[in-house]
Amino acid sequence: MSPAWTAFSPYLLFSIAQAFNVSQKCMQDTTTFLLELSNGRPAKYAAMMYDAFGKLGSDVQGGNVNRPGSLRECQSVHTPDFSGRYCQVFLKQEPVQYFVGICVPDSCAEDEVHKLVICDVFHQGSVSLIPPVPPVLLTDSTLGIFMTECLTRSPTLDGSAAICLSVCCVLVAAPLAATVYVALINWRRQKEVSPASEINSSLTIGHNQYGTLASPLTSTDGIVTQDTSPAKESQPDQEIRKKSTGCLFSCLCTLSLQGSGSGLLNSGSSNSYSSLNGIRILSLLWIISGHNVQLSAWNNLDNGKRWKETVERNPLYIFAFSGPVYLAVDTFLLLGGLLSAKSLLGSIQRSDNRLSPGLLAHFLFKRFKRVQPLHLFIVCLAIGLFSVVQKGAFWFISDDEVLNCKRYWWSNLLLVNNLFTITDICAPWTWYLSIDFQFYATTPVLIFLYRLNKSVLVLVTAVLLVGSSAFSAMITASLHLPVHQPTTLVYKSYFQYYYNKPYTRYGPYLVGILAGIYMTTKDGQLLKHQWQAAVGWICSLSVMFVVVTLAYTLMDVPPRSSLPHAVYQGLHRTLWALAVAWIILACEEGYGGFVDKILSLNIWVPLSNISFACYLVHPILIILYNGQQETPIHYTNLNFFYLFMGHVVLTLMLGFALTLLIEKPYLFLKANKG
Secondary structure (H helix, E strand, O other): OOHHHHHOOHHHHHHHHHHHOOOHHHHHHHHHHHHHHOOOOOOHHHHHHHHHOOOOOOOOOOOOOOEOOOHHHHHOOEOOOOEEEEEEEEEEEOOEEEEEEEEEEOOOOHHHHHHHHHOOOOEEOOEEOOOOOOOOOOOOOOOEEEEEEEOOOOOOOOHHHHHHHHHHHHHHHHHHHHHHHHHHHHHHHHHHHHHHHHHHHHHHHHHHHHOOOOOOEEEEOOEEEEOOOOOOOOHHHHHHHHHHHOHHHHHHHHHOHHHHOOOOOOOOOOOOOOHHHHHHHHHHHHHHHHHHHHHHHOOOEOOHHHHHHHHOOOHHHOOOOHHHHOHHHHHHHHHHHHHHHHHHHHHHHHOOOOOOHHHHHHHHHHHHHHHHHHHHHHHHHHHHHHHHOOOOOOOHHHHHHHHHHHHHHHHHHOOOHHHOOHHHOOOHHHHHHHHHHHHHOOHHHHHHHHHHOHHHHHHHHHHHHHHHHHHHHHHHHHHOOOOOOOOOOOOHHHHHHHHOOHHHHHHHHHHHHHHHHHHHHOOOOOOOOHHHHHHHHHHHHHHHHHHHHHHHHOOOOOOOOOHHHHHHHHHHHHHHHHHHHHHHHHHHOOOOHHHHHHHOOOOHHHHHHOHHHHHHHHHHHHHHHHHOOOOOEOOOHHHHHHHHHHHHHHHHHHHHHHHHHHHHHHHHHHHHHO
């Protein structure tokens, strides 16, 4: 160690302890550690604690500014008087913000560590354990300390986390228990009817010439039964039949895996709109790819600047650049509008062509019960899981998730969390569910106008489209917003006023409703000639190309009000939705060609069945992976391709499990009761 540490005075530390209300035990242990560093051959624990401090690495100008140190090495320190405690000091040194991992005695509380850092206790003479980035790399060497956070050695389980974990366990255990019970009843039923089946078979052979038929075995709701009405059943058979035909047992059947798993992996093509399955899954993969990179780019990359320079200027990175990636969300909104209009029109037709208040209430409740069981399960899972798993050096994002969920869980329950800024949302990716439900509630109004007067519908939709575009443009111009989602949270106004608000995102959903009305009620085909289809495809692909290309052209944040940025922001989402709507229409009318063949592949159907669960669970996997890292992630194309593939595989596995255990059982159970 440097001889400068020999100038260290313990009396200075004790005077600091008295002045800043630091405990004597904390001060004594810190003094022992720092004095030990001044020895020529310091004790092993002191060397380990020093080694665990974050050190400045290479490529600072490329974005390698965070210095996480070694959490595990720090926590492995044990002495007779204290153990090592890993803390992070968040610093600001213009123009960057970063954190440094430090190792202190565990006798120091978090606020005491913060006071020691402010007092510059870890800087004696010419040696500092928390040195700033040198002036040769950053012109400003002044450190601003704005937060200190210490990680606990073991996860802490408070009351809310315990409740959430209990709820999750109960929700998962109920379908499993129902599955076992149904399987046992099936087994007992089969065991009881097997001898009768053998007797009936022999009787059939003897009397078949007289037209006597054996009673066939049938299966309903996964329960094997036999039509034995002409004969008198035995007492055990009657008891089993009562169990297998009661209301409670019927509910258990729908709750069990035998009921929820029926048809889940069916790869047969759907009756209509078969291209939607491919569009839905490709959009989901696009979003997973974007989240895989974006959530890492916020804090985890050691070459974040070089990543931005590459990705934001090269259209080949369309699967990583935030502007084009999140057009997939607008595709989801388009599909939501189209299917909501189709569903409501179908319900009206089945109700003697009447749009009654009861029908509207059922329409809205059906959507609510479709979304909320799995949605609220994910909220509970985030609170419980993030509270008990082992923390890593980049866990602060996960801590924010837990705090937000404990504060604002009710906004997820009421489906209004999109009205908050995205930094204050519990499970931020669920804002889509809220905005989708809010738009879903407007479908009956537009259907009513369509049935009342088509001209009124055209006028109202024109006003809504212009209004949504105008709001987006004015907000972008007045706040000087970028036209794509920022890769940092610096531009909080982008999330607070624009990104997840209904008045800026309604265009794609409205296009979907109009497309759904047209495609459900049309008498003949819109496209009657090849040249019409060719013109439509050229226009659609051209619009998509322009929308994606301009995202790169206008990537810079405007220093003042910019007309091109405002116009693009106001129009690009609606234009994208129109282009996708054309693809769906062309595929349905037989002009999709090889595109329709790809989008209508049978493989998309089972994946589409679990897509909702996959969307909800994949960010949890990414946040867990990033949060448990002890070193920054280095971005390369190969690294993130492998990371993307790993996240996709795990997402599909967990998506299937959650669909089977949570989404389908409770959805079917409610429908059965209703």
